[in-house]
Amino acid sequence: MDEWFSAFKAQATPAQLYGFLQHMPKGGDLHHHLTGSGFSHWWWDIATDEAHNGGYRYYTRTLAKLCNGYGTNAYGPMPEHLLFHTVQQSTYNALSDCKKSEYTALSDLTADQQSAFLDSIRLDKPYEGRNEFFETHWQRLGDLTRNPHVQAYLLLKNMQAYQLEQVTYLETQVNVKGMLYPDGSIMQAEQALQTIETMLASQAATDTGVTVRFQYALLRFLPDAEQQLRWIYAFVDAHRDRYVGINFVGREDNDKGYPLRFLPVLRELRQAYPAIALSIHAGEVDEPNHHVRDTLLLGAKRIGHGLNTISDPQTLLLMRHGPYLIEINLISNLLLEYVKDFTEHPFAEYLRTGIPVALSTDDRGMWDSTLTDEFYLAVTRFNLSWQELLALHRNSLQYAFIAEPAKRALIEHWQQQTAVFEQKQITHNTVYHPSQTGQFICRYAPKVCSLATGDKYE
Template sequence: MKTFIAIVLLGFAHLAAADWFDDLRETGDAEDLYRVLYYMPKGGDLHNHLSGSNFSEWWYEMALAERDRGYRYYTKVRIENCVPYGGNEFGRAPYYLLFRNIAAHEYDALSDCEKREYKRLEELGDEEKAGWMDSIRLDQPYEGRDEFFGTHWTRLNALTNNPWLQAEALYRNMRAFGAEGITYLEPQIAVAGFRDPDGNPIPPGTVADIIRERLAQKDALATGVTVRLQLPILRFLPNAEDILRFTYQFVHDNSDIFVAVNMVGREDNDKGYPLRFLETLRELRRQYGGVRLSIHAGEVDEPNSHVRDTLLLGADRIGHGVNLITDNDTMLLMRHGPYMVEINLISNLLLQYVNDYAEHPFPEYLRTGIPVALSTDDRGMWESTITDEFFVAVTEFSLSWEEVKELSRNSLQYAFVSPQLKQELLDDFADRMSTFERSIGKYGLTRLGPMPETRQFICTRYQLCNQAMQLGRTD
């Protein structure tokens, strides 16, 4: 009899929690809903590009701090017409692109005329500094995927070639995500193409060691965020198969922190079609075990078989999966696992893969049993956070409290970690969520913290504006 009563009371408790959240979502204050979503425990972020996850003011602060290691950075602030007509404006160094960043050794190789086009980062005036920061944000209504894919990384340029800066960026993301209740991150990060202050190559193994050293430091450990890393390849390059061979072996040989290979780059560039890599991956699986695959697929406008073909490659997780909705057979295949779709709501809107959230297939996936989790993709360039992703999901698709918790559990259940670590992360999430729910049940919202600072996306689209001066922010 006591057991029966306990079960009934537990059922009423869950019902009350659901009613409370439904009421808050439908008739409550938007700031209160945002506070709940900010302070609630979360799981992991399984889909984020580290170089796209840094806010503009972080880039500026980190670049200047690298002076202590001998790095000096310059950015292009004017055009003096120093080069002949007919240059390659579609390559990696387009002449007419402002705010492209170069290192001192690149600056020293310029002509006197071209040197006049550049300024040291620390010497930028207020208007130039504001322009520099906006140049790596997708913050204007006329900016979309062409601006994003065509200019953002081209502008960052030398800033992405410093392994110590990259390691510091990883720490800053750990700290910021940890403040939002995240306990696991699986960023896509690079190990090749890095340079010392004089322009000399830094070997990939050394880059990995720099990351290890930063993760082992006291402040990184204090974030409480567990990190495992993916190595991406740019899928449409002519030598992408060779890069895949190197990347796959590197992940295998550095499996203490690297767990997976990803494939990135615009899917509408058909030179990177999924089945191009099938034979290479089958060759690699004959040599190496334990390397997981999480691959971008379905981040495209037209219907195609990319998601199904990517599963054939051996992927366990699909990044984006927007056009999965057009492939009925593959949707049936994915219901109730074992595969998961990494959902990036803000990214898909800003890059115009959906014109409005009413077009987004996320609720269909969620409510037909296709495992999904929310992630941030390139949040620094969107000016958004993981809390923003949850706020969009809840407000646009009327998520229940159980669905909110399911999304966080999925982000841990499908993490590329050992079974033991996965269970530890899930148990920790369950404990934190239980404590949070008890507090809400007893005190309502009174024990929540204040409204957190918000970024530009949530302020512009939902008028939730609590923004500080962003230059000088550190988290």
């Protein structure tokens, strides 16, 4: 198969290579934020469907006037002129008349406003980057992220999309604290989780064949992050069948969330609870620093991004052939400007010096991308061999936090599927065409889409 793949890479059209990678059995996506993974039209579809979204009605900001009383959200003050900030009916009702006049019900948006709403939560302009993503996308989503029915829908759509990409395991970051009922009262976390569990038990979900586990995400720079972490530990400990780990998120250039801040509280919590696996964002910054080393000291088994490990030789040596995996997100790093282009990306250096790595999608809804896009970029930019491709897939299951024996079953299933896939290629030379492509790849490598005219795209 190694020789077959080398020859195939050399002569396949972009669309054939993409189709092949799409149909390849893949393993898991280990770095996936549920609320960052919804394509704009998924958000739209569920937000405007009161019959399926739990009976919530939404309004979005279409005008910026000089009203008093701008609010705050979990990320800080609301940007004063931010359009397409979305609120539910109960929040809208509590606004002043002046503020109310800035908002329009989603169902009343004009076609132009609707398409601007859709664009407002994806990075689709050349001038949009890190600040647009960190400082406007999440803020805009507003109350939409506080509806468990919306979360359940986004998860189901992801599972269905991953079935088409031959992904069998999804470890996604799902927070359930602070959800709202339609009347604006706070829903208990247990209740919110139950709403999502009901979806996961449905026929539509089990039909996808995708196994799902959750991580709970701590927004690391909050003033009360230690207290939040205590709550998260208790919650994860009480739901170990679904929650298999904890993550720390939030932009790392906000120093208030620096890794060693959490060493005392983690040591306190480790006295009280059996081990909980940690996968923590670290090294997703421009400057060289010791955040990855410090994050390993926190007890992390996996590092999200790990971009600047490349500039920390001692940590790099520590990670070679080690027990720690770096979750690589090529598209995220490019769009958020942590690399100018892929020649600056340390992925190949990590992979080829024995640091365990896997490819993942991060906030794919906001990049309009798929896991296949990540693999296509890896193969075309770094000339991956067949064995390297297999190692990436294997790692994405081997380093998953899902407990045994379910993990063993996933790996065995992937091995069987891979053996069948290889045999089919060698004996039949099957030609695959892309059945679903992200808009990212159509913009970034247009030949993938233009050469496949006649194929159906999403």
